[in-house]
Amino acid sequence: MVDDAPGELVRSLERTAREIRRDVIRMLAEAGSGHPGGSLSMTDLITALVFHELRIDPAHPDEPNRDRLVLSKGHAAPALYAALAHRGYLPHDELFTLRRLGSRLQGHADRNKLPCIEASTGCLGQGIGMAVGMALDARLAGRPSRIYTIIGDGECQAGPTWEALMAGGHYRLSNLTVILDRNGLETDGPTESILGIEPVAEKFRAFRYHTVEIDGHRFPEILGALEAARRRTDGPTAIVAKTIKGKGVSFMENQHAWHGKAPSREEAERALAELPPLP
C-alpha cells in the first residue's frame, strides 16, 4: 500500500481518532460497563469512514443516496457513538449517558433511537446480512450509495457471517465493503486458540471478495484500501485490518480481559494520561 494520502488529512484523522479514544474511555468509565478493547481496536477504521470515506451529511441524515455504515460488531458502539458525535449527529455531552436508563445510547446501538444508526446490531452475524440487503437495495434502485460494514474476528466463527458473505459474493455487490477488525482476541481469549479463523483472507477470496490486508491503525493504508474499494465495479471488497485490541492504552493492549470490562475511574485516568489530545 502506497502512503500517498495527504499529510494534513492523516494528521487531522489522527487528532480525531485520539479524541474518539478519549471519549470511549470516559464513556465506559462513566457507564461502568461496556467493551473497550474492540472499540479501541476499530477506532481508526471508523474514524476513516465517518470523517473521510462516507458520503453522509448530518444535516440530511435520511438522504436516500447517502452511504451507509452498519456496525456488525455492535458491542463496539461506544466508538461509533463518539465518532458520530464529533461528526455532528448528536450532542457531545450525550455520549456520557451511555447505557443509562432512558438514554438514546443503548449498550448496543438502536436505529430507532438515534437518527444516524443505520441498523440495530449486537447479535453477531446479523449486521453483515443487513448490509448485504442494503447493498442489494441500492443496486436495484440504481442509487450510488455504498455500504460498509465492520465485523469482528470472533464474529467470523458465526455461521450467518459466512452466509451473508456468500450472498454478497454471489450477487457481486461492488457497492459492498466488509472490513474485518482483526484484533485477534475474543471474549475468552485468542481466536486462533478458541476456534481458528485463519486463513481468513483466503476465505474471503474464496467467497469472491477482492481482499486486501492492511495495518488497521495506519491511515494511509486504511484510506488507500477504501479508495480502491470505491473503484471496484466487479464485486465486493473485504479489508482485513490487522489491529490491536485496546489500542492506545498500554495496560489494555492485547489483553482479552478488556473485551467486555469497563475501566474504573483510576484506570480511566491512567488511560487518558496515555492518550493526550494531539496538537
Added chain:
Amino acid sequence: MGAFGSPAPKPESLRDAYGRTLVELGEADPTMVVLDADLSGSTRTSLFGKRFPDRFFNVGVMEPTMMTIAAGLALSGRTVFASTFAVFAAGQAYNQVRQAICYNQANVKIGATHGGLTVGPDGATHQIVEDIGLMRGLPRMTVVVPGDAPTTAAATRAIAETPGPAYLRMPRENLMTVTDGAFRLGRANELAPGSDLTIVAVGAMLAPALALSERLRESGIGARVLDFASVKPYDAPTLLRAARETGAILVLEEHTVLTGVGALVASATAESYPVPVRRVGVPDVFGESGEAWAVMERYGLGPERLAAEALDLLHVRGKIS
C-alpha cells in the same frame, strides 16, 4: 359472515392464494421485493419470481441470513416478503427475526408455509407447533393464521398495507373455503351464531370448528364460531363478549397448547372475565409421520375428540348433565 353461503365449500390452496396475491401486490408496488430460501415452488413465491425476476431473490438454504438481508432491504424503504417453511422461519431464524426484523422495526412480512402437524409425512422435524407462540411473543410483530384461501389473500394484502413486521402462517394442506375473505387485522369474525358455547378456531381448525358447530346444533346446542385468524393483534372485545354471552370457550388449534391461541384465550379471559376455557391442540409432544389428517386425529384434533371435548366442557359448565 356468510360462512356457508353458496357456492358449496371446496378445498383450496392457501399457498396459491398467497403466491397470487404477492404478484398482485408486486404489480401495485414496483419497489416490493420477495425473498425465498430454496423452497419457492412450495411456498409459491415462484409466481412472483417468474413475473418480477429482478425483484426476487432466492438466497438458497440460509434462512437466518434471508431474514437479515430482508431487513436490510426493508430498512432502505421497501416492503419485503420473505418465505420459507414455518419451522425454518420461526425456528431456524428466530433470533434474526427477533433482532434484525422486530428490534429494527423492519418492514418485513414473513410468509411461513407448512406450519403445524398437517405437514404430515415429513414428520416431526418439519411439523412446527411452537411458531405461533414464538412469534406472538415478539414485540412489534403482527401474527396472522388464516383458515382458508380467501382469508389468506386478504391477510396478505392487509399485512402489506400495515407497516412493520408480520408473520403469516399457512399450512401445506388445502383447506375448505369457508369465508368470503372479509379479514381485518384485529378482528375475529363470527362465522356461526350461538350462545351455549364459543369455539375459537385457528387456521386449519376453522372448517372442523364449523362442522363441530353444525353437529352440536343438531343436538340443540348453539356453538358460536370465531375465526381467530388475527392472532396479534387479537380481538379482545369480541372474545370477552363471547365469554360473557356463552360462558365457555373451546379453542381449536394446530399448535402446542402450551403457548398458542388457547394459552392466549385462557389468560385474556382469566384477567377480565374468567370462564372455563378448554385448549384443544397438540399436547406437549413432537408429532410423527403420517397422512396429514391422520396425524391430526392421532394427536387429538379429529372430529370425535373435538365433539367429546365440547360436550365435556358443556358438562363442566353445567349446561348439560
